Structures are given as structure tokens and as C-alpha cells.
Amino acid sequence: MKLRKVSAAAATALVLTLTATACGGDGDSEGGSGSGGGKKIKIGIKYDQPGLGLKEPDGSFSGFDVDVATYVAKELGYKPDQIEFVETKSADRENALARGDVKLIAATYSITDERKAKVDFAGPYLLAHQDLLVKTDSDITEATDLNGKDLCSVTGSTSAQNVKNDFAPKANLKETGGYSECLAGLQSGSVDALTTDDSILAGYAAQQQYKGKFKLAGLKLSNENYGIGVKKGDTETVNKVNAALEKMVKDGAWEKAVKDNFGPANYKNEPAPKIGTIVK
Template identity: 50%
Template sequence: MRVRRFGAVIGAATALAMALTACGSDTESTQATTVVQKAKDSKKLVVGIKYDQPALGLKKPDGTFEGFDVDVAKYIAKELGVPESGITFKETVSANRESFLGGGQVDLVVATYSITDARKKQVTFAGPYYVAAQDTMVLADNDDIKTAQDLKGKRLCKAAGSNSFRRVTEGPPDGKLAISGVKLVDASSYSECVAKLKAGALDAVSTDDLILAGFANTQKGQFKVINNPISEEKYGVGIKKGDTETCEAVNKALTKMYQDGTAKTLLEKHFAGTGLQLKTTVPQFEGCA
């Protein structure tokens, strides 16, 4: 009798284990393998943005977010089937964008993320959604730096994770001007660069004109952009390496964003009055391969 009861218990336990295993297999087999699939299934996305860049990605005191990158992210999400309420914004600084995508902390990165050959080895890029130009910002009363070549011997900010300083101090392929004698001053972000510039701890900040215009516009009279472009900076949407399905879907959304006039509206909303000549036609995409 005991043997029969013991056998029945073992049989029930085995059946339960098999059922749990089967459920686990079903879950794994239906788990989204691309961001497009996740968006379709869950109606949710985690998007990496900057929190400290005025007019691009800025976290406001009330906990909401504003800026061109934020609005672009919302448009892309909508086209992927995710409502604004389904977006979670996560702070993603220059130094951690690759690791956040690779580790799954974010689904997309829309954070003034310049497309470079080195980054393409780690990340799949959609876009660019905008082509900025690298320029230089100094204090408003600085008459010593009128061109990028005047940065020789000057203190230039080096923001962690950004390649912008290389355009000044190094030659091709990642650099541009190869100006010698530039003194690099470390900073954790471009907001810290601007704070150090204001405090007199450095002489110049050189990075994308949209970033500089955003900072200059919030502190009118403090800074000026010298209007001496160094190179093009192609802002891409960062996606986990190999997710070409999502890349193609995002490119489709970006094309629509320009064709329906939304891009022009957003650019004028955030940068009108800054003196920048805004580009309102669809950028040439890099391709998702």
C-alpha cells in the first residue's frame, strides 16, 4: 500500500515538473528577439537619452523630459506601436551607451549618438536622424579663439565617452585637424564641460552645434559659438548589434518623420532663434547591414 502511495507521489511530482518545463519552454519560445517584436507584444520600450542637454535631452525638475531627441524617440515609438505612456526614459551618458545596448538596459539610444566606424563594430545604427556639424563654444567675451586652429595651446574639454575632442587633436580616421599643444581637461559630461567653461577652468568646448546651441540658448549672453564647423556628426539611433529588423523599421519611421513635416516642426521648436541653419530634408541613411 505504501509502495503504491509513494509511486503516486513520484508520478504527480514528475508530471508537475514536466508541466512547468513545458510552460518555461513556451515562454522562451515566444520571448521577443528584436525591439520591433517587443514593441508589438508589450507596447513598451526603454529609451536611453541624455538628461542634461538643453533642447536635446533634458530632465525637468518635475520629472518630465523635453528636447529634440526626446521628441524623436516618441515619434519612433509611436510608429513601432508604443504609446507615449509605454516609454521609459533612462539616463544614458556618452560613456555607457554601448554597454547599455549590449546588456539590454535600454532598447534604443537616442542621445546625440554620432555614427562612427569604431562604434559600428559594437552597435547597429538606424539613421542618421539628423546631421549636425561640430563647432566650438567659448565665453562671450573671448576674442582669442575665432577658428578651430586657435585652439592650439588652449584648454579644451574632453567629455567622457565622446569622440569630439579627437576631431581637434587627432588626424584621420577618427580625428580631423591634428592640432598639437591642445590641453585636454576631463569632464564627466557636456553639462560639466559648460560649467567648467563658465568657471574659467577651460577655454573652449568643441562638439556638435546642436548641443552647443542648446546650452548657449539657456544662458544667453554667457557663451558664443564661433561658427567654424570642423566635421559632420551623424546622429544615429543606437540598437543592439545585429537587430536589423528594428533598424529597418526605425529608418522607415524617420523617413516618415521628415516627409510629413514633423522633423521641421520639432527642429524649429527647439532651435529657432539660435542662429543655426537647420536641415529639414531626409538625411542619407547609413544602412542597416
């Protein structure tokens, strides 16, 4: 009889332990579940794009995408210490959402029809354009001025090839492993221009070591509608994020984030885009 009482007590303890485990632990920090309370939210960002998504040496994060993501998370019920920023490479963004590794992605994620077949988007929250970054004393004012000049971009990027195909077929294309190498070439004079989204260019130009050395040409070679990626079919989250973005614009936090992150590069940003309106 005593053995039975001990067994019952042990069984009760086991049930309580399993219940506690189910209510806490790793499940609270998953990318896809819950809102607010003691839970956490995982948001995918870039770690290597100054002005947009950058992991600082002290482990903190900065950039326009980071500011937008933090504001949205707050509106979803999360405090800053409940946000976990996860590095999300461009090629892995769709998979990260599908796997549930992250709840949201704010990482210069242009909304395209091809991507919309795999994920849902809130936004857009920024309209960027492909542009050129040149030295402040450069005489390059149009893409056609690149004929016979050295144009730099990262390996695998379509930006530089677009310039060659559509504007300057005689441009000398130089591809590097990263934008920092292009910037070094631009600074030394081994290349004449760097091309990618103007928001990315502005972020690099705003870095302390480059202030006053580079300028944006101010061209609009393409339209890039940045959206916040959400797992396909999660309409409820899309609606909540859209409401948060609309509030961010209305209360002035969006404009402040633009000036804080891109201001030193004299970035001529477009007005805040209307939610759901994609500029082709």
C-alpha cells in the same frame, strides 16, 4: 475520490495562473519584445544633455533625441505612456542593446564603423559637427585662433585633443568633469572656448540662464552622423525605424523638433540627412 477532484481543481487553477503570468507581468515592459497593445518599449537616452536628452526636475524628459524617439515609438505602435526612457551612458550603449535592456538608443549616438560591428543603426537622423562655443563678443572665428587661448572640454573627450592636434597646437587644454563646469568657466572668462558636437553646444547655449551669452563659432571640424541604435541583427526594427524617420521629415515634425530644441542658440542645422547616407 474527493481528494482527486480537489487535486484536479488545484492543478487547473495552477495552469491558469501560470498562463496569466506568461501573458503579462515584466515581459510586457522588456526592451526588446512586441509592439503596441498593452506593452511598453524601453529607449535609451541621455539624462544630462539639455536640448537633446534631459531629465527634468519633475521627472519628464525633453530634447531633440527625446522628440525623435517619441515619434518613432508612436510609429511603432506605442503611446507616450508606453515609453520608458532609460539613462544610457555613452560607454554602455552597445552593452545595453546586447543585453536587451533597451529596444532602441537615441543618445547622440554617432554612427562609426567600429560601432557598426557591434550594433545596427537606423538613420542617420541628424548630421552634427564638432564646433566651438564662445562668448557672444568673442573674436574667435577659426580653430587656429585658439593658439595661446584656453580650451575646455570634458575629461576623456577626443574633441579638444583633435583641436590641439589638427588646428591649434598651442591651445591650453583644460579638462573638467562635465560640460557645466566648462560653461561656468566660459561665463567667468577663465576659459575662452568649449568644444564638442555643435548640437550639444547649442542645447547648452539654449538654456534659459545662458540665452544671449554664448554663440557657436559655426565651424565644421568633424562630421557626426547621429543614428538610432538597434540590437545587432534586428533588421526588421531597423527598417521600421527608418520608415518612421522618413515620415517625421516629410510631415515637418523633424524641423519643428530642431527649432523647438535648438532655436534659442541660433543653431545652423544641416538639412535632414538621407536615410542610409553617412557623411564622412
